[in-house]
Amino acid sequence: MKRRLITYMALPVVWCLVSGYVTIGSLFLGLIFGMIVVEPFSKLYRLDEVVHPTGDWLAKIPKKIKYFYVLIKEIIKANIVVAKIVLSPTINIKPGIIAVPIRAKTNIGITGIANTITLTPGTLTVDISDDQSILYVHSIDATNPQGIRDSIRDDLEKYVLEAFE
Amino acid sequence: MAGELALVADILSIISLIIGIFFLSLGMIGLLRLPDVYNRLHATTKVGTLGAFGVLLSIILQEGATPMGIKALTVALFILLTSPISGHMIARAAYRMGVKCCEGTCMDEYAGKRRK
Incomplete structure (x- = not known):
């Protein structure tokens, strides 16, 4: 076609x-x-x-709906996190830039995971490495980088991979 | 019956408008209070998305499936697609311009890996 x-x-x-x-x-x-x-x-x-x-585009529609449900939930969570930080009397944050390895291979998968990371609590995509395997993510609370890597891999990337790859 | 439905839609619309404006004003306060460009982007990209969604949902509830309501739905879709991309581009451009992270930044694994 x-x-x-x-x-x-x-x-x-x-x-x-x-x-x-x-x-x-x-x-x-x-x-x-x-x-x-x-x-x-x-x-x-x-x-x-x-x-x-790909022939399974239609078959993945339930997965896509699941992904949008997760995305809306994470956006609301992210807003509550930011609201707490903004409204606290003293701003006490420990930001940092973390390297997060990703499993997505196709362009649409990488775009999806990068945008999802930006819309979810406390993280913002800054750049991608040359070989497209590592995302550099700015986090508003970088005291536990391994925890952020794990939460991105288990909570977000799973749904993106199911829906778009 | 129709009048009651319109009343319920009105109340829901006003509630979502208030939520939207509340989060938008939080985003603006965050833009003023947070220390550097990366932390300010956290406030504007995330809070801007939900704030705009609240205002647009209020329009959809008021207007229903009229041209104005469909346009509001379209604007919400475009904001969902473009807001994270613009945030990402501003952060990347700032890093390449050499904008330093604020005091208290505890790690930077991106340093030295910038593409030529």
């Missing part, structure tokens, strides 16, 4: 969501505008490249 077909299926949906009117006419308009915008840049977006969508 060429990338062009996937792009032309996705862009009308995005147009409908952004314009707010989910109708057949709006989908059609989105398709036309998508063509006008994307076609001059077909080399840049590599539209003629043949991609092979």
Whole structure:
């Protein structure tokens, strides 16, 4: 399947969501505008490249829903952690940058785990190593680096790997 | 019956608006109180996400499946995707510019491993 077909299926949906009117006419308009915008840049977006969508994309939808449930839970936890730090009378934190080895191999898996780390309590992704195997994570409480590595591997990376790889 | 449902939606919408504004103001206080750029990013990326979600959820509850509600849902999705990426880019750019970590930073395993 060429990338062009996937792009032309996705862009009308995005147009409908952004314009707010989910109708057949709006989908059609989105398709036309998508063509006008994307076609001059077909080399840049590599539209003629043949991609092979993995067959288990649909089968992983329950895992993706589980991942979003975990993500929302962690975002709320992260906000409570930050609220406690901000509202305490004296700010007493021990921040630090920690190297966290990751198991994700594909680009989408690495992006997913990096963004999840940023949205979860007390951690913020700074950079990735050259061989894409280590994430450098800034933590607001770096007194126990091994504990942070373990919690990222067991609590977050598991769900990302199940949902996106 | 319809009037009661609208009342419940109104109350839920006001509650989520208050939660959203509460967390957004916390994020701003954190931006002022925390010591260096990396710690300030903790406050703005995480708290900004939930604060914006609260305000947008309030709009969705008020408007329902109207164009305005669908736009609010779309904005929430885009914030979920872009907020961590912008936080990550600011942190990386700051580190490459040579911004020092604040006093009390207990470890830096990234030092010396910066890519050329």
